[in-house]
Amino acid sequence: MALLSVENLSAYYRTEIYGISRTVRAVDGVSFELKPNEIYGVAGESSCGKTTLIKVISGNLKPPLKVNSGSVSYHFGIHAVDMLHISQEELRRDLRWKEISYVMQGSMSVLNPVRKIIRTFEDIVDTHEGIPDKKRFFEQVREHVNRLGLPSEVLTSYPHQLSGGMRQRVAIALATVFHPRLIIADEPTTALDVVVQRGVLQMIKDIQAMSNNTVLLVTHDMAVHANVADRVMIMYAGRIAEEAPTEIIFNAPLHPYTQHLIHSLPMIGERSNKVSLRGAPPNLANPPTGCRFHERCPYVMDICRTEVPELVTVQDGHRVACHLVKENPL
Numbered sequence: 480m481a482l483l484s485v486e487n488l489s490a491y492y493r494t495e496i497y498g499i500s501r502t503v504r505a506v507d508g509v510s511f512e513l514k515p516n517e518i519y520g521v522a523g524e525s526s527c528g529k530t531t532l533i534k535v536i537s538g539n540l541k542p543p544l545k546v547n548s549g550s551v552s553y554h555f556g557i558h559a560v561d562m563l564h565i566s567q568e569e570l571r572r573d574l575r576w577k578e579i580s581y582v583m584q585g586s587m588s589v590l591n592p593v594r595k596i597i598r599t600f601e602d603i604v605d606t607h608e609g610i611p612d613k614k615r616f617f618e619q620v621r622e623h624v625n626r627l628g629l630p631s632e633v634l635t636s637y638p639h640q641l642s643g644g645m646r647q648r649v650a651i652a653l654a655t656v657f658h659p660r661l662i663i664a665d666e667p668t669t670a671l672d673v674v675v676q677r678g679v680l681q682m683i684k685d686i687q688a689m690s691n692n693t694v695l696l697v698t699h700d701m702a703v704h705a706n707v708a709d710r711v712m713i714m715y716a717g718r719i720a721e722e723a724p725t726e727i728i729f730n731a732p733l734h735p736y737t738q739h740l741i742h743s744l745p746m747i748g749e750r751s752n753k754v755s756l757r758g759a760p761p762n763l764a765n766p767p768t769g770c771r772f773h774e775r776c777p778y779v780m781d782i783c784r785t786e787v788p789e790l791v792t793v794q795d796g797h798r799v800a801c802h803l804v805k806e807n808p809l
């Protein structure tokens with residue numbers, strides 16, 4: 480059974496300023512599943528809906544963001560959770576940190592700059608489970624960070640005494656302290672240099688392998704997905720363009736947008752110039768009709784301008800939303 484099922488989800492930002500209403504269709508008709516024990520990547524350029532999608536599935540719905548339609552359900556063992564109708568109290572008490580945890584881009588936003596790292600662990604564990612035996616708690620936290628390859632000294636450090644990479648690894652250790660079934664990692668390696676990035680990615684892979692949990696990894700960086708993800712979803716302008724196991728996304732992409740993303744990756748020894756896409760991503764307050772990629776697609780056909788391409792399964796686990804693929808199946 481899937482750990483998370485998202486069905487036909489549409490989430491919009493609705494604003495009204497001086498009587499003028501505006502709707503930004505950030506996520507539109509998205510359906511996918513997360514399986515237990517996998518690393519699932521979500522890719523796409525800025526403003527494609529990645530961040531809105533994780534806000535909704537993590538229950539972080541605040542105005543002006545509203546769910547327009549669809550469902551988001553979790554299956555934690557025998558418990559099914561309807562994420563769109565759960566109360567904030569239940570979410571805080573039963574799910575956050577314990578079942579679903581979140582690693583964000585800037586580790587400083589989760590670490591208190593004026594408290595030692597161990598105090599942040601203490602605050603989080605005390606809030607969610609209580610700490611009946613402090614000595615035992617300190618021992619367990621020390622074992623936890625050591626198991627993840629961090630020295631015990633990080634616990635007695637202030638955040639500013641650690642490097643950016645070490646802070647990010649501490650943030651991941653915090654997010655996994657309750658061994659959650661789902662870890663949502665939002666651009667966890669952006670702003671880190673390549674060597675540090677590799678260490679953080681390896682840590683995420685190791686944690687997943689140790690705990691058999693699920694990681695939802697959101698990043699625009701295709702190289703990160705190539706290294707870490709088992710399956711990848713490509714988003715464009717609020718919709719799914721393609722979803723497939725990682726080898727297929729990188730070796731046999733079918734959607735023209737995915738092909739562009741893959742072909743624009745630098746290759747060792749390659750000297751040819753990369754051709755960029757014409758135009759810019761569409762304004763989601765007024766998205767194009769038909770395929771949202773049609774204004775930039777080199778293979779655009781008449782039908783693309785008027786009809787939304789259906790997301791079709793072309794082979795087991797490989798789904799593509801493109802009229803070209805529908806007309807020329809594998």
Ligand code: SF4
Pocket residue numbers: 734735736770771772773774776777778779780783788800801802803804
């Ligand atoms: Fe290009 Fe048409 Fe396919 Fe959209 S549906 S990606 S415009 S060929």
